[in-house]
Amino acid sequence: MKVLIADAFPKERLADLAALGLQVDHRPELKAQDLPAAVGDASILIVRSKQVTAQVFEQAEALSLVVRAGAGTNTIDVAAASRRGVYVANCPGQNAIAVAELAIGLALALDRRIPDNVQALREGRWDKKAFSVARGLYGRTFGVLGLGAIGRETAARAAGLGMRVHAWSRSLDAERAEALGVVAAPSPLELARRVDVLSVHLPLKKETRGLVSREVLEALRPGALVVNTARAEVVDQAALEELTRAGRLRAAADVHPGEPEGGRAEFRPPMAELPGFYGTHHIGASTDQAQDAIAQETVRILASFVGKGEVPNCVNVLDRTPARCRLVVRHLDKVGVLANVLTAVREAGINAQQVENTVFQEAAAACCVIELDERPPAEVLERIRARRDEIIFAEVFDVA
Numbered sequence: 001m002k003v004l005i006a007d008a009f010p011k012e013r014l015a016d017l018a019a020l021g022l023q024v025d026h027r028p029e030l031k032a033q034d035l036p037a038a039v040g041d042a043s044i045l046i047v048r049s050k051q052v053t054a055q056v057f058e059q060a061e062a063l064s065l066v067v068r069a070g071a072g073t074n075t076i077d078v079a080a081a082s083r084r085g086v087y088v089a090n091c092p093g094q095n096a097i098a099v100a101e102l103a104i105g106l107a108l109a110l111d112r113r114i115p116d117n118v119q120a121l122r123e124g125r126w127d128k129k130a131f132s133v134a135r136g137l138y139g140r141t142f143g144v145l146g147l148g149a150i151g152r153e154t155a156a157r158a159a160g161l162g163m164r165v166h167a168w169s170r171s172l173d174a175e176r177a178e179a180l181g182v183v184a185a186p187s188p189l190e191l192a193r194r195v196d197v198l199s200v201h202l203p204l205k206k207e208t209r210g211l212v213s214r215e216v217l218e219a220l221r222p223g224a225l226v227v228n229t230a231r232a233e234v235v236d237q238a239a240l241e242e243l244t245r246a247g248r249l250r251a252a253a254d255v256h257p258g259e260p261e262g263g264r265a266e267f268r269p270p271m272a273e274l275p276g277f278y279g280t281h282h283i284g285a286s287t288d289q290a291q292d293a294i295a296q297e298t299v300r301i302l303a304s305f306v307g308k309g310e311v312p313n314c315v316n317v318l319d320r321t322p323a324r325c326r327l328v329v330r331h332l333d334k335v336g337v338l339a340n341v342l343t344a345v346r347e348a349g350i351n352a353q354q355v356e357n358t359v360f361q362e363a364a365a366a367c368c369v370i371e372l373d374e375r376p377p378a379e380v381l382e383r384i385r386a387r388r389d390e391i392i393f394a395e396v397f398d399v400a
């Protein structure tokens with residue numbers, strides 16, 4: 001089986017992939033536009049932030065699995081993958097510590113203006129007077145937006161600095177908040193009203209695009225710090241720029257609108273030169289610890305896929321099918337029994353969306369649960385039950 005790795009990948013782990021019997025082609029120099037042709041007859045594609053467009057899925061007929069060697073899958077056309085039955089998996093949590101370290105680093109950098117301090121000294125200017133102005137983080141309130149893997153690691157580190165941590169996450173209730181040592185805010189807006197630092201840790205999806213809106217940013221206290229290590233599009237960039245330019249907020253971001261795809265390029269994000277803004281080069285995940293953890297997880301995903309046909313961390317398989325009812329058939333565990341059941345369903349023009357067969361001890365009988373997109377008429381059920389030499393029980397249940 002062929003694997004194309006179209007982004008940087010630790011050399012030591014390439015051997016682990018080869019040891020799985022895979023034919024590995026490591027081509028980090030490929031551009032996103034080259035991918036549709038470059039995938040060729042590869043069954044597996046591994047990428048970091050490289051865009052994987054619908055064209056890849058339309059052209060690469062052998063492709064079965066795309067692994068995002070990282071967390072965010074917004075760079076992959078997951079809907080196009082799903083239409084072609086291609087699995088998309090990611091490596092959740094594996095770079096969370098690295099991103100949390102950067103988020104806290106950016107908050108500290110903003111509070112003490114560390115980059116400006118360094119720059120002034122590099123230019124031969126001593127300005128203890130100006131740089132002595134800082135509020136300090138201890139005892140202040142840190143706001144976490146999105147308590148996933150990175151949000152939780154960031155919250156723990158902010159608490160370690162002696163900050164009070166408040167958080168908003170879509171499923172956060174008071175009990176879970178207490179277990180995590182944070183105070184739950186009922187909405188992003190209410191979180192913004194409470195905090196001195198707002199750190200963004202939401203994935204980019206249609207529901208989260210612009211979730212950190214002008215209203216949310218304007219609700220922050222004057223002088224508050226905004227840290228975005230998630231995705232630029234989650235934050236209203238025009239409002240952030242305006243409020244930062246006005247000196248109302250100070251902001252730092254690891255992620256920028258229109259980031260170049262390669263490791264080096266001419267790039268001037270709109271806010272980069274504002275005095276109240278610090279930008280880094282989308283390096284949140286780029287520590288040795290995180291990259292090795294990601295690579296090990298990628299190897300684990302491929303080992304499971306080639307060894308068992310199972311895909312850990314798959315992001316594009318439905319948790320629940322859209323089935324309207326469930327046909328439960330207990331039957332003798334013999335050749336052809338299930339084929340006969342499915343033939344009756346097929347001939348009624350009904351689609352079987354999910355089939356699961358479990359076998360009783362002694363392997364003489366089994367139970368098959370078939371999720372159907374519509375309820376079969378009574379005569380179909382009678383036809384199935386009529387095979388008394390095969391069928392023990394057959395019934396249809398509505399799916400709630």
Ligand SMILES: NC(=O)c1ccc[n+]([C@@H]2O[C@H](COP(=O)([O-])OP(=O)(O)OC[C@H]3O[C@@H](n4cnc5c(N)ncnc54)[C@H](O)[C@@H]3O)[C@@H](O)[C@H]2O)c1
Nearest residue numbers: 071072146147148149150170201202203207229230284285
């Ligand atoms: N700067 C970097 O290098 C870097 C590295 C890793 C991840 N990231 C970004 O950070 C994001 C978060 O990463 P993570 O590892 O914490 O992911 P995660 O999946 O562990 O956490 C995401 C959180 O967002 C919430 N969420 C998901 N969909 C939502 C929705 N529609 N509305 C509201 N909340 C929703 C989840 O419930 C969860 O709490 C990634 O998606 C990626 O965009 C950036």
Ligand SMILES: O=C(O)[C@H](O)COP(=O)(O)O
Nearest residue numbers: 048049069070071072285
């Ligand atoms: O979602 C992620 O994992 C990060 O944005 C990291 O992206 P990278 O792999 O391109 O550094």
